[in-house]
Amino acid sequence: MGEAFDYQAVVESVAAAPTRTALQELRNQWVGKKGWITEQMKGLSRLSPEERRERGALLNQWREAVLEALTNREEALLDAEERATLAAEGLDLTLPGRRPQAGLLHPMTRVRRRVEDVLLRLGFSLAYGPQVETEWYNFEALNMPADHPARDMQDSFFVDVPGLVLRTQTSPVQIRSMERHQGRLPVKIMAPGVTYRRDDDATHVPMFQQVEGLVVDTAISLADLTGTLTVMVHELLGSQVGTRFRPSYFPFTEPSVEMDVTCAVCEGSGCRVCKGTGWVEILGSGIVHPVVLKNGGYDPDEVSGFAFGMGIERVAMRLFGLDDLRLLYQNDLRYLERFQSGGGRGIS
Ligand SMILES: [Zn+2]
Incomplete structure (x- = not known):
């Protein structure tokens, strides 16, 4: 097999995904149920034990790298969405808070x-x-x-x-x-x-x-x-x-x-x-x-x-x-x- 797979390029495209919808598409494309890496892993059973070990380790490494990139990008996008919502609602987070009133003795x-x-x-x-x-x-x-x-x-x-x-x-x-x-x-x-x-x-x-x-x-x-x-x-x-x-x-x-x-x-x-x-x-x-x-x-x-x-x-x-x-x-x-x-x- 030994098919060339530029996982660095995949990780970069994930990190650059502009929206969470685009991110979901990348997830499906690579690690989803019918994603390329998933399909490759399914095909491991056809290989000899030695090839399977080598190819399996490589696929796992790629899969983990892609999953990590997906998680990081998702967090960044959520953060940005939250900030955008706050800005749209006109909330000024630099305003001083309301001090809770402390109790007093009778x-x-x-x-x-x-x-x-x-x-x-x-x-x-x-x-x-x-x-x-x-x-x-x-x-x-x-x-x-x-x-x-x-x-x-x-x-x-x-x-x-x-x-x-x-x-x-x-x-x-x-x-x-x-x-x-x-x-x-x-x-x-x-x-x-x-x-x-x-x-x-x-x-x-x-x-x-x-x-x-x-x-x-x-x-x-x-x-x-x-x-x-x-x-x-x-x-x-x-x-x-x-x-x-x-x-x-x-x-x-x-x-x-x-x-x-x-x-x-x-x-x-x-x-x-x-x-x-x-x-x-x-x-x-x-x-x-x-x-x-x-x-x-x-x-x-x-x-x-x-x-x-x-x-x-x-x-x-x-x-x-x-x-x-x-x-x-x-x-x-x-x-x-x-x-x-x-x-x-x-x-x-
Ligand atoms: Zn008096």
Whole structure:
């Protein structure tokens, strides 16, 4: 046989094929089902074994070279077609892309983290408890038996399972933390989290966030309470803010005190917001009631403690200068973005 075949010329014609249709014709002509190389390979069986080996190797080499040229040319033509389409559609690939909008933290999350940061620096560690709580942890263990009038102060959401309630406060974490410490001292925890009450007006929402603080050790006094909370409030709101403590009543502390800060609107001179007093309440606190210590597994004759509970929304209203809390939870991005850095009375 030994028929002359200029495969270089074939490869060159493939590389120069002007269209994919022309390319397909070349493919058919040379390596298709009835292509010349294919036909030649079919004819190998008529040759002697020695000739077949020699001719077969040559045909394979040609076939591979042609196939490779076909693939390369096809890719180049597809590329060119794509560029032509883009040009026809007027797409300018050098235009800068649209930057995807990165997520932002909800303003309440940022305020909560700020409170946590301050308390971490003051030596408190984080503690958590369930949001669906037993009546024992939410009321009884905190010195509020079933007939206690303080339970009327809290409009609770009960769940279908008897004995369970959506926690009305973060205080049940006090008992749970003392139990976890198993009598060890000191207990110094903060418990941030959501709580639920049937309230809904400009300054109350049915689901709100609190942070609870509890310190139990030997010889903890009201002086530890006022000192710690004054530092915390100054760190949160600024050292120019005036503070005062008023006697109050909570079932789980004795004595109980509420802490006020100077009104942000009138700075203490008296206005509509502070009802003319110059002060607004920021948190409730007190010396842990002996019954609560006992329920947490501590001996009230040996140890003492103080506790506080602060509404994180209160802090947010103060930091952002809000008069309607509900807007924060309607999750309108245009509104929430005002409280990112640089907007509104943003926080760092
Ligand atoms: Zn005021």
